[in-house]
Amino acid sequence: MQSQEPYDGLEVALPERHWAHEHEQSDLAPSAHRLETSLQEPRRKCGLPLRSFYIILGIVIIFILAAIAGGVGGGLSSKSSHNQHQEDATNSDGNNHTNGGNLTNPTSYHILPTSHLSATNWTDPDGYTHRFIFFQDGYGAIVARRWNTQNQSWTTDNLTDIFQTSRTPINPLSPSTPIASISFSYNEINNTRNKILLWYIAPDNTIASVEVQDLVDAPEEWTFKTLDGEVIETYPGSQLAAAWNRCLDICVGYWAVAYQRPGDAGINVLNGSDKSHASLAVESDRVVAGTSLALTPEVQTDGDSVARLTLMSESLLSSDSGKAQKSTYEAEWYHDGELLSGTTLPAPSTMLQFSITLLDNFRTVVFLALLPNGTVAGSYYRSHFVSIPAVDFRGGPSDLNFTAIATSEEAMFYGISNDEIHQYSVDHTDPTVFQYIDTIFP
Template sequence: MASVGNHYGGPEPYSTLEVQGVESWNIHGLHDSNKEAVPHPESQYPQPVSTLNAWDNAPKPEASGVDAEATVAREEYNDGNAKKRRCGLSPSTFKIVLAVVILIIIAVIAGGVAGGLSSRSRSSGSPSSGEDPAENVNVLSTSKLTASNFTDARGNVHRHVFFQDPHSSLISRQWDSENRTWTTRNLSRLMAPSTHGAIRPLPGTALACAAADSRWGSLYEVHVWFSEASADQDPDPTVSWLNANDPVGNPDYWTFSPSVLRTWNRTQLAVAWQRCPADNCVGDWILAYQGREGYIRITNASNWDNNTEPVVSASAVSGTASLALLPSLMGTYVHGLTLASQRRPSSIGKTTFIGDWNWKEDDGTILNDVDPLTTRQFAATAMNNWTEALFVALSTDGGVKGARWDGRTAYDAIPRIDFADGEATNFSAIAMTTDATFYGIADDQVWEYAVDTADPSTFRLAGRVYP
């Protein structure tokens, strides 16, 4: 047994027993699983269309007050012959009343239309409705971003990029290097017919994904994690996830897995697939998150509900700490893990997996001068066949800086990342795959950049991912 200090001064016990990964074992035999599968035909979904109005901010007409009262002068009858009257009024008075009525009707109609459109706009833009208050038409303005990659047995590269649309639906963009095409799938829509019901990721939920490409049994999977509101009205959300157990052969087939993992509200998530040190086993899915006591915790596929291990003490990290989890070399095989977390007062701290489910909590500093108050998110990638690594931090002003691990002893700070040929670089969310590819949300679009591994201070534009 081991322990880490907690808020209350006492140790929190946790298990250091080694467990076996079973999440992917017999992936197509779900009769013993608590997961729910919904098959769907191969399909694509249309791009999101704006539900907002182009003239929401235009000046609205206002009704003008007009005196509608009129009188009839007795002089109209002085000649003894009453003039021709309309609705009991003299012609001149009738014209005045008619003009006033027309003005009032026009003002009421214009004001009603403007008010109705304004009300509809406010309703569509309300965060509680899951719409985007910034009038985005493609990507939720508060959406996070996550990405993963794997190479299949034929050598084709597959990429998955996840984010939320303005309705908070979970969207997947999938890249197939053989066809050189991006395909859009609305996972919220795909899961809606399930007996579980539609998934309901929180607007702006943290997102994390990983891909497996084990040589054992030609295993290829993609998993994505997100936070949902607790069913019992608990203010702290729970973590759920979706699995694509055959993302190449049946990319519309996803299974849902609920969880009872309680997280700190708005906590960030980090996930990695830890390779097995032999070819005859599956490996493990590892999730890092911040529990509501403030600890950074690690859990794995052997028992998502109970096997949670505190690896960084609450006193060492900031609230809603940014996280990144990267597979790394352990000896000559990619079986290690490096966890980057936001440390107090202002740095990226390193926690290292040292085997047998033991972690070295404080294994040095990755990057200094990273203020948690001005930091949105971390991301990480491997370089040069896993011998080097790059960790980056996104600032609230949209800028990105990082640190390069030289594979031996040191982290070299990169104060500023240059985005060559960049169309938009004021990023609101970022992600990286394990093959030195960077993704960022900027100006209602998702962009892809390739890291220059010889000079990782330069990212080169590869193209637009979405729309």
């Protein structure tokens, strides 16, 4: 909301003093002067006697000045209210997550209305669960919310602010920046690494990344990741998805990032083991430009490893509709059928979003779609596909209208609704039911 400059360009014209000559001395005798004055037509302005005119003019000026003062006061009140709004958001977790210098016009939102959402989880060496939720705040800054099961608390990192004074700042972002995140562990010469990675698409359509290199001892220390010097370009309007692809043996815990490549919008998947050679997962003629993307690891068909990747995207059915489709990677990528029971979906938009979560130790995969009407539908695979016409959200707010969704590997669902982020758990016995846990932001 822009504050108005008080009195900007406003000039108030004061009336000329026409009455001064009335008090000058006259050459007429007093009686003659009185007689002449009494016979003269009363002086008028705008059809009104002078006295009435100036009284009305004075009243109008007073009303104008009062209106201007009210506008200035309203602007100051609005600014004060906004500042208090931001203080409340800060005080809720003791951290500042205000603007980051991205959007020039502050808003009254805690969360950018067009913000995307990403979620991941990690279990530390002592068995405690940590959760990470990423989104853009009301000013467009990238914000991370961190949950620590051990101390039962949420903390906030404003990543844009963290990098603002560094040599690699997070440049101003679009109001709906695509984001994707993973957390993972791997052994490197018997030294366990615990990291988190966040990818986002910069305004020049290239992929950028930041990371925490030590989740155990320094979970708040974020650094910029250069992708080994590679510049990864994306198709304008491309979305992102990411997954940690486990290996069969000791390895670097290959991460994977899906995006639409420039030129033809085919879906590429970039692997952490070879950043200079992305693999083509879906040909351009099988996918619509701007599709939402979701990526997850899955148990191999032999049931011994979590090295398979499953990708969710939208196929091109017509100029304004499509269907959710599944692509799978084992030794190579291949088309693996339709999802959501073949339901026809509208064309890609910021309101059509996909997400995937897992149950039964990675053996049950739950595919979800946020539809443009703010509801969530999906399907899950447990020996066969079961349709979810509409997720049953139990508990929590009754007026849900989601604008963004995300899931983690531990069957946690997050959704932005009415300027809040709500957390639900997927019912393991009935995956059509999501149980409310908490409102995690603000």
